[in-house]
Amino acid sequence: MKKTLYIKAAVFLLLSLLLPVCSQVLAGQKTHTVFFEGEDNELHVYRINGSKPGKTLLIVGGIQGDEPGGFLAADFYADFLLEKGNLIVVPRANFPSILKKERQINQDMNRKFLDDDISNYEARVVNVLKKLICESDCFINLHEGSGIYSNKWESEYKSPQRFGQSIIADDSFLKKQDPKENVNLKEMAQKVIEKINRHIKDKEYFFHFNNHKTDHPDSIHKEQLKSATYYAHNVCKIPAFGIESAKSLPLEQKVRQHIYAINAFMEILGIIPQTPGIDLKKPEMQYMIISVNNSIPVVVGKMQHLKIHRGDIVEILDIVANYERGLSVDVIGLGNQFNDMKKKLIINEPTRIVAKKDFYKCGSVFLDIDTKSLKQEPQLTLSESGDTLILRYKLKINGNLKIVDNYSHVNIRKGDKFVIEDILAGKVDPSKYIVNFKGFVGNLHNNGGEDRGYLIDTSKDVLMERYSLGKKGRHYYVLTTLNGKEVGKIFIDIQL
Ligand SMILES: [Zn+2]
Incomplete structure (x- = not known):
């Protein structure tokens, strides 16, 4: 048992050493990295790099599985493309807890960022997240909070202890080594809050800045010392925020609020999306x-x-x-x-x-x-090959089906109606080939050389003599290519 544990640890160490190399992303590209592939806690990380360099925002959703407002919003950004700046998107940090719709499985994943020697899948995910946080310039952790935050006690439901409808920071300032570089977290959050609140009609549901003062002696949220944002604040020294939509709101509204927040943070950081994103992947x-x-x-x-x-x-x-x-x-x-x-x-x-x-x-x-x-x-x-490993041609001459072998001669008379219906090509998809009757143009609007399916009426002057062998208009050929290389031919001999 112990041995496998060591091997696993060694593999993980190796992976984490290799990772910065593997995940190097070129400008204007995106990569999708899967950690713990095949395990229940499979972790998907999307890195989107803009064509112009800029700041990197880390978006994490689903660190607690019963907060869909966060992970469903993060999901949209995994498919983003950027003009400028970068995103690292982890839509579902804690997939097992999402599947169960529970806050946690073994332990609260968002209380494992301080010294914690309990080894479980949560710890392994947290190790990856810690690296991603320190790679970023700003980090937002998307949550749903119970009740509604208010800086004064109004009711059991609306009080300083509550989290809903707030943007949480661990302090009002992020102190850097050079005080000139200190970041005003409150001001940053207020800019975002102002943008979210434009979309909220009922004042009761306005977002507010929620300073947890996490490491102050009189903090009422000391448990947050173990959170991801505090790790970002204290160890990586980057601005970090918890975005909390109130749990009681309709799902769509919660997702929208998160989206307004993400967009506002991107704007502050100068991260510009491509609108619309262009991703011309090969159709399959x-x-x-x-x-x-x-x-x-x-x-x-x-x-x-x-x-x-x-x-x-x-x-x-x-x-x-x-x-x-x-x-x-x-x-x-x-x-x-x-x-x-x-x-x-x-x-x-x-x-x-x-x-x-x-x-x-x-x-x-x-x-x-x-x-x-x-x-x-x-x-x-399920046979993928069919029974034809050799290239053959399926022809129709005056309406009659004829299958001919590769490199064979086909005799027709002038006036015959001839169609190359298809080729039978064994393991390769026949649509990958180009079947070109030299001297005939099937598609007059777009002559890509493909002539399957076109009626070749030899009674009309549809064939160009100069393409015939000997240029006498009697011997033509059909050339089949795959990726530009000849793979077959048949000869069409016309009796005049
Ligand atoms: Zn949460």
Whole structure:
């Protein structure tokens, strides 16, 4: 037992030594680091660096799991992009307590920042948070507080002991070594409070500055010596605040108040968001949701095969991708030229469904025709390769399907109507390839070279002779490339 503990400690030490290197973020980028991956207390840290350098604000939510106003607000900032300055966002510091909707599991995580030798997951998370705090220029810890804070006793519910609707600091000033660098915490908090209160109609719910005077002998909040903000104040010497929305308010209002507070702190620190943030990640489909003969929909992953029977009615109900908008599907050889989503299509031949985000192809699934088994529920076969490891071409000549091998010759007559329906490409998603009939332009508006799905009517002068071999208009070829490299070819010989 002890041995594994030592190993774990050594691994953690190693990780923490490596971390500053791994998490180096270039300007204008963001990184997502996962600590304790696979454990219940998995910790997600998002670092967002603006294109221009500036101050770093650390936003922590969910250090106590029963305060959703804080972690739901922090969550929005994990996806931010910045023009200037930096954010470190830890939306869910204490995930196990969030799952239980409880303040704590073993111990209150926000009382473990002073000497504490109890070893548990809370301690390990706190160790990470301590490092993040000292890396930052300012730290805000997002909470929900019970009752409403008031500097005089008004009622059991509204008093100096209460936390709700306040911005808490451990003192009114942060004293630095050089007194000229002292930070007026009260003034900073007041600026933020003024911005939050603009959105609050009922004066009873106005935010106030709540000075805990944590290390004063007469402090009524001595337990706060063990808190994250006091660690920031006392050890890292950075301005740190607890933002407390009143627990009794509606969730949306609590989240909004936190958002007003975060935005105001960003403004004070000169951290400027990109509006809107631009993150042009490569479109990738994860899966399609398909119903066969009005059955309960099945989920079919990228490159998976769905076995159906000839004549089945297939309807693609939805696709899930790393984008939500601009999505469509194209059932090769069926449907219309735009979008085949939510259309009931009768499938008589094996085909492929291509998912698209705008005009970018982002994944395929296959519809295979099962001729052996009896008509029953559609079967999802998990084989990713299908039975075709070699590149083959699925052609339609005058309406008749023809499958031909790579590098073979296809004889047609002038006047034939010719379509390259698709390629069968084994393990690789066929939409990653470009299949180009040299001498034919499929898409007149945007000639990317892709010619699958276009009718090539050889009775008309749609082929450019100068692209034919020998330039006589008799021998053409179809070139298939993957990432710009030739992977296959077929030769089209036309009898005039
Ligand atoms: Zn709290």
